Amino acid sequence: MPPKPILDHIVLLVSHPTLKSLPPRLTETFHVAPGGTHADGLTTNKLILLQDGVYLELIAFVDDIDPETRRSHRWGTRPENTVIDWALTLDSGKEFREVQQRVEDRRPATGIGYTDPVAGGRVREGDGVRLEWEISSALVSGVDGDEGTVEGGRLPFWCLDKTPRAWRVPYQDEGEGLTRHPSGVTGVAGVTVAVPEGERERLSEVYTAVFEEEEGSGSSWGVDVPSQEARGRRKVGLVRSEHAEEWGIRLVLKGEKAGRVELVPGLVVEIEE
Secondary structure (H helix, E strand, O other): OOOOOEEEEEEEEOOHHHHHOOOHHHHOOOOOEEEEEEOOOOEEEEEEEOOOOOEEEEEEEOOOOOHHHHHHOOOOOOOOOEEEEEEEEOOOHHHHHHHHHHHHHOHHHHOEEEOOOEEEEEEEOOOOOEEEEEEEOEEEEOOOOOEEEOOOOOOOEEEEEOOOHHHHOOOOOOOOOOOOOOOOEEEEEEEEEEEOHHHHHHHHHHHHHHHOOOOOOOOEEEEEOOOOOOOOOEEEEEEEOOOOOOOEEEEEEEEOOOEEEEEEOOEEEEEEO
8 A cells, every 4th residue: 555645734934023922812822832943043933733743833034044045945935924835744764755756757747756855853942852854845857957946835845754753743742731722723624735727737746646546636635644543634735826926825724613713913724623
């Protein structure tokens, strides 16, 4: 049986002042866990851990970062207070190589493949434990044979743990308190990526290779979550954006009751029961 990708986390970009002093509207509706500074020293984060094992990463570029350095970063030009990216994971590097090869097999048609994993990590706040993982991002081949990165979020990136995932995502270590949010949110219902019409067909080929769903519609795929106790698969969707040059990521959460919640200033997301 082919490996089944697991939805790992969703990335929300905020300003550094916002991350350091989170708005009361957020802290009154979610418990926020400490994160840390990434190994490159450019970004820092905090986490919202959910009962299904997925987490929301609130990430910010550090103060006084060189503008050119920021622009060269994967997320450097993305707008703050938006969902900017999302990550999948697998239980092992061997499983990732199988997925990587499936995507590579379709590369003659799509021009897109995934990089070999690159080392990453951060030091955990509070106890100083060093967390280690590997990252793989999508690459697209140009007409001259050169390769460039696919802008973050159009396709998922991969976060493959070298140290135990439970060190990075301690949603089971703190009892139920850390994941029992006042908002009633329990997990992620789905992720929908809106892209220009000209990109949708090609990206759909890559999504189908990633999720290996032969009966998929070409616009919707199922994905697992980390917690074995969470029932039901989540949905990943790919749709046409309303404006030709625009694209974005729509996040829907699961909760004890339907509603809406503001995650960061100006970013309101739906909750499905």
